[in-house]
Amino acid sequence: MPKSKKRRKLDGTHHLSLLSNLTGFDDHPQRSNSLDECLRSFNRQPGRSAKPSKGEIPVKYYGNQNLQDSSRVEAWNRSFLSWVSGMNYTPGLLPNIDEEIARNFKVKELSSFLLQSCDNLRMPAFERWLLDSKAEEMLEKTTTVQTDPVVPLSASPQSEASQRLLDEIYQVMKDKTKGEKIMSELCRRTNMVCQELTSCSDRYYRQSPLNKGDRVEIENHDSDTISILYSRKKWKKPFCFKINKEHHAKLQSQFFEIHNGETTTVLDSGNQQVFRSFNILVLSLLLRYSALSGGQLLQDLRGGGMQGAIHNEVFGVLEAAFRRPWLEGFASPFNACLQQYCSAFPDIEWHFGSIGNFMDCSLPQGGCCEVNPPFSPGLMNQMSIHLIKLLTVASQKGVSLTFAVVVPTANNLQKSAVAKQSASASFTQMTSSNFCTQHLILPARQHGYIEGSQHLRPTRFKESTYDTSFILLESIHDTSIDMKKLEINLQKSFASRHRDEITQRKNRSEKQIMNNN
Numbered sequence: 001m002p003k004s005k006k007r008r009k010l011d012g013t014h015h016l017s018l019l020s021n022l023t024g025f026d027d028h029p030q031r032s033n034s035l036d037e038c039l040r041s042f043n044r045q046p047g048r049s050a051k052p053s054k055g056e057i058p059v060k061y062y063g064n065q066n067l068q069d070s071s072r073v074e075a076w077n078r079s080f081l082s083w084v085s086g087m088n089y090t091p092g093l094l095p096n097i098d099e100e101i102a103r104n105f106k107v108k109e110l111s112s113f114l115l116q117s118c119d120n121l122r123m124p125a126f127e128r129w130l131l132d133s134k135a136e137e138m139l140e141k142t143t144t145v146q147t148d149p150v151v152p153l154s155a156s157p158q159s160e161a162s163q164r165l166l167d168e169i170y171q172v173m174k175d176k177t178k179g180e181k182i183m184s185e186l187c188r189r190t191n192m193v194c195q196e197l198t199s200c201s202d203r204y205y206r207q208s209p210l211n212k213g214d215r216v217e218i219e220n221h222d223s224d225t226i227s228i229l230y231s232r233k234k235w236k237k238p239f240c241f242k243i244n245k246e247h248h249a250k251l252q253s254q255f256f257e258i259h260n261g262e263t264t265t266v267l268d269s270g271n272q273q274v275f276r277s278f279n280i281l282v283l284s285l286l287l288r289y290s291a292l293s294g295g296q297l298l299q300d301l302r303g304g305g306m307q308g309a310i311h312n313e314v315f316g317v318l319e320a321a322f323r324r325p326w327l328e329g330f331a332s333p334f335n336a337c338l339q340q341y342c343s344a345f346p347d348i349e350w351h352f353g354s355i356g357n358f359m360d361c362s363l364p365q366g367g368c369c370e371v372n373p374p375f376s377p378g379l380m381n382q383m384s385i386h387l388i389k390l391l392t393v394a395s396q397k398g399v400s401l402t403f404a405v406v407v408p409t410a411n412n413l414q415k416s417a418v419a420k421q422s423a424s425a426s427f428t429q430m431t432s433s434n435f436c437t438q439h440l441i442l443p444a445r446q447h448g449y450i451e452g453s454q455h456l457r458p459t460r461f462k463e464s465t466y467d468t469s470f471i472l473l474e475s476i477h478d479t480s481i482d483m484k485k486l487e488i489n490l491q492k493s494f495a496s497r498h499r500d501e502i503t504q505r506k507n508r509s510e511k512q513i514m515n516n517n
Helices: 002-022 035-043 070-084 097-117 123-140 160-173 176-206 245-259 272-292 312-322 346-352 377-397 418-422 424-431 483-494 498-516
Strands: 215-220 225-231 239-244 326-331 341-343 367-371 401-408 436-442 448-450 461-463 468-474
Touching: 070 245, 070 272, 097 123, 097 176, 097 272, 123 160, 123 272, 123 377, 160 176, 160 377, 160 418, 215 272, 225 245, 225 272, 239 245, 239 272, 245 272, 245 346, 272 346, 312 326, 312 367, 312 483, 341 346, 377 401, 377 424, 377 468, 401 424, 418 424, 424 436, 424 468, 436 483, 461 498, 468 483
Parallel strands: 326 341, 326 367, 367 401
Antiparallel strands: 215 225, 225 239, 401 468, 436 468, 448 461
């Protein structure tokens, strides 16, 4: 009996050290960090079935062109309050952290394999391939099989995304045969990952994210950052996720604005279960965007460069010029500036105001939309086709529809990288379209963006190392707009704030040192 008890104790705790590379809490550096072992350990825990159950299909919440449907929010609030009062958990009520952790580690293994196989290849190459592979899958939408929100279901070496990545591999390796083997192996591993994740998704969907003994706590580090600690009763150490205080407060404000808006039910912000559940959503977002960026974002801030946002002042310029509210086409709860925005993961992000995926929006009533997509050629090609389609329909119906598109300039391709060459089709389609009424080129080093991983970094701003194009597309040209004034104001609002931020941080640091002395 003593041996048996000791074995159960080990089984209940050793999986944390296998996963703890994410946080740096690794007491056993010689142990394997294979996620397969972690998942097996999760499956051995009491109350978890290794065999996925059949029956209900997970409910997906997809927004439309309106603000959040109050009836949907009301239904969620009622189910949530019923659960916290002691009733049964409603499957799919909250995302499952086990699933998000599993996905992040699996994607990390995929990106690590590619980058270790190809010297001098950088993380953005993997990010582009992952985004474009998923975009191709979503475009087809021919399968009824359950898919993963990040990992493509059927990665193929022959896909357009894989062929572009193969060209990038060849540029750094100069060995086409070896490159093809690497590409085939990456696709094989990706398909296995997706099968593993989807095979467990139904179990995760039904499983309560907070069991007895589970804890979610906040730990303050300094004036700028906090840690969200996620732990279980049998774990030696918790998972530790850092996030900037400003962004955590922003998410909290968004969450309660949605759930305590036009509803008869109210979530008490001081209630411990509400607070824990809110932070479960935050952790899921952190892990989901880390996976989308290659799975290494939370560990060492590697990746996420394609998720940059434009300055808030740019929206002010656009709203002042067009005198109408704007929609953000490609945003996230972390970087959204406007009240209405579209995002990549509406199944989670509707809790924070997302109205859905931009590629599903039809905008039949017209309006104004800022479009700053991840700089990935496959996704950008699909986006440009979608924009022209919507503008054509709006023009035929006499509806005013405006898109302000922000993308890398792709008009000088002689010595450009593969990604930029591949994006030239979408760039040309937009700039040569009859709907294009303005094209402003912002020179490299003279403008900037907000960091895509701004919620994790100590600095927010970055200077652009490439030319950026601001492309204005209109179904009905608004002749009342002073285009010259708009151009001047846009140049000012896009001006890089990176150097000023560095100077301010340096001065603040020096002042703190002087005060300490």
